[in-house]
Amino acid sequence: MxxxxxxxxxxxxxxxxxxxxxxxxxxxxxxxxxxxxxxxxxxxxxxxxxxxxxxxxxxxxxxxxxxxxxxxxxxxxxxxxxxxxxxxxxxxxxxxxxxxxxxxxxxxxxxxxxxxxxxxxxxxxxxxxxxxxxxxxxxxxTMPGVSVVSGAFLMFVNDPHFGHEGILVFADCAVMPDPNEQQLAEIAVTTAKTAKAIVGMDPRVAMLSFSTMGSAQHPLVDKMRNATRIAREMDPELKIDGEMQLDAALIAEVGRLKAPNSEVAGRANILVFPGLEAANIGYKLVQRLGKAEAVGPVLQGxxxxxxxxxxxxxxxxxxxxxxxxxxxxxxxxx
Structure with missing residues (x-):
C-alpha cells in the first residue's frame, strides 16, 4: 500500500x-x-x-x-x-x-x-x-487541552473513491465505551491530527449518528450535534460536520441530498462513532465483510x-x- x-x-x-x-x-x-x-x-x-x-x-x-x-x-x-x-x-x-x-x-x-x-x-x-x-x-x-485517550484504526478499503485514496480513519474503536459530548469532540480533533500525521490527509470529519442534520430528534442525536459544535470551538479550522448518517458521510449523491451545504458530506475521510460499541462493530464489519485491512489501534491523546x-x-x-x-x-x- x-x-x-x-x-x-x-x-x-x-x-x-x-x-x-x-x-x-x-x-x-x-x-x-x-x-x-x-x-x-x-x-x-x-x-x-x-x-x-x-x-x-x-x-x-x-x-x-x-x-x-x-x-x-x-x-x-x-x-x-x-x-x-x-x-x-x-x-x-x-x-x-x-x-x-x-x-x-x-x-x-x-x-x-x-x-x-x-x-x-x-x-x-x-x-x-x-x-x-x-x-x-x-x-x-495526555496532551494539553485533551482529557481522553482514544484509539483510531486506519481502514484500507478496496475502493479508492472512499476517504483519502481508499483510506478511512475510524474512532474511537478501542478505549472509551461511552464518551460524552466533550470527549467525542476531543476524539474528533485528536483523530484529525493522527490522520494528518500518519497519512498526510486533509481531514474531513463526520460525526456519525442515525440522523442527518436534524432528520431525527433524540438525546443521542443531540450528543453528536453538540460534540460537533464543541470540536469546532476547539479547532475552528477543522473540517467537521454532524450529526450525519454513514451514507451521507461517504456517498456523494446521498451527501448532496441530505446535507447540501456541508463540505464534509459525501467526502468524509474520518468517521467518529458515537460510542465504542458501534465503532468496534463498525470497523470489524468493514474488515471482515468488506475485506479491508485494519491497521491499529493507534492510540491518540x-x-x-x-x-x-x-x-x-x-x-x-x-x-x-x-x-x-x-x-x-x-x-x-x-
Whole structure:
C-alpha cells in the first residue's frame, strides 16, 4: 500500500527512539530484526540482556543494533524514581515504591519518555491494554487541552473513491465505551491530527449518528450535534460536520441530498462513532465483510506516542506500528 510505504519512508527519515518493553517476546524480537534492517527506528529493548539475547539466538534473529536496557539495574533508576515521586506525590508515592515499580518495564518505558530518553513506546503483545495504559497515563499523561485517550484504526478499503485514496480513519474503536459530548469532540480533533500525521490527509470529519442534520430528534442525536459544535470551538479550522448518517458521510449523491451545504458530506475521510460499541462493530464489519485491512489501534491523546498491540498481533503488525509510532513522535515536533 502506497500510504504505508510513505509511513515507512518517513520513519526512516526521522529515526525516532522507540522503546519496546516486551524485550523477550519472540514476535517482538522478530520484528526488531526487520525494523533494524529497514532502519525504521532506533530501538530500545527492555529486559535482562542475557535473556533477550538467549531468546534471539533460539529463534535465529539478529538484533545487533538495538539498545538493550535492564530496568532492574539501569543507572537512571534513581533519577526516574525521583521524577515519579514528584509527579505522584499527591498520591503518597514513596521513592522505595517507585523503585519497585521501575522493575516493571511497562513503568520504566514511560519514564524513559518523560525524561527525554525515548520518543515513543509500543507494547501489548503479552500485556493487557489496561496494564500498558495505566503507567502511561500516570506519568506521560495526555496532551494539553485533551482529557481522553482514544484509539483510531486506519481502514484500507478496496475502493479508492472512499476517504483519502481508499483510506478511512475510524474512532474511537478501542478505549472509551461511552464518551460524552466533550470527549467525542476531543476524539474528533485528536483523530484529525493522527490522520494528518500518519497519512498526510486533509481531514474531513463526520460525526456519525442515525440522523442527518436534524432528520431525527433524540438525546443521542443531540450528543453528536453538540460534540460537533464543541470540536469546532476547539479547532475552528477543522473540517467537521454532524450529526450525519454513514451514507451521507461517504456517498456523494446521498451527501448532496441530505446535507447540501456541508463540505464534509459525501467526502468524509474520518468517521467518529458515537460510542465504542458501534465503532468496534463498525470497523470489524468493514474488515471482515468488506475485506479491508485494519491497521491499529493507534492510540491518540497522549502527550507522547504510546501504542498498544493486540495480544494476537503478528510480526508485521509490530513492524507497522513501530513505523506509525515514529511518525506520531515526529509530528509532535513539527
Amino acid at each position: 502506497e500510504i504505508l510505504k510513505r509511513v515507512f519512508q518517513n520513519a526512516q527519515k526521522y529515526q525516532k527512539r522507540i522503546v519496546l518493553p516486551e524485550g523477550t517476546e519472540p514476535r517482538t524480537l522478530r520484528a526488531t530484526e526487520i525494523i533494524l534492517n529497514q532502519k525504521l527506528a532506533r530501538l530500545i529493548l527492555l529486559g535482562n540482556p542475557e535473556e533477550i539475547n538467549q531468546v534471539a539466538n533460539e529463534i535465529g534473529v539478529n538484533i545487533e543494533g538495538a539498545t538493550i536496557v535492564d530496568p532492574k539495574t539501569d543507572s537512571r533508576r534513581g533519577q526516574y524514581a525521583d521524577l515519579m515521586v514528584e509527579i505522584r506525590k499527591s498520591k503518597g508515592l514513596t521513592k522505595e515504591s517507585a523503585l519497585d515499580l521501575l522493575n516493571d518495564p511497562l513503568y520504566f518505558a514511560p519514564l524513559m519518555i518523560k525524561s527525554g530518553d525515548a520518543d515513543g513506546e509500543l507494547a501489548g503483545a503479552i500485556n493487557a491494554t489496561g496494564d500498558v495504559l495505566r503507567p502511561a497515563l500516570q506519568y506521560v499523561k 497522549m502527550a507522547a506516542p504510546i501504542n498498544d498491540l493486540s495480544r494476537g498481533c503478528s510480526v508485521s503488525d509490530i513492524v507497522n506500528m513501530v513505523a506509525i509510532t515514529a511518525n506520531q513522535a515526529a509530528a509532535l515536533f513539527e
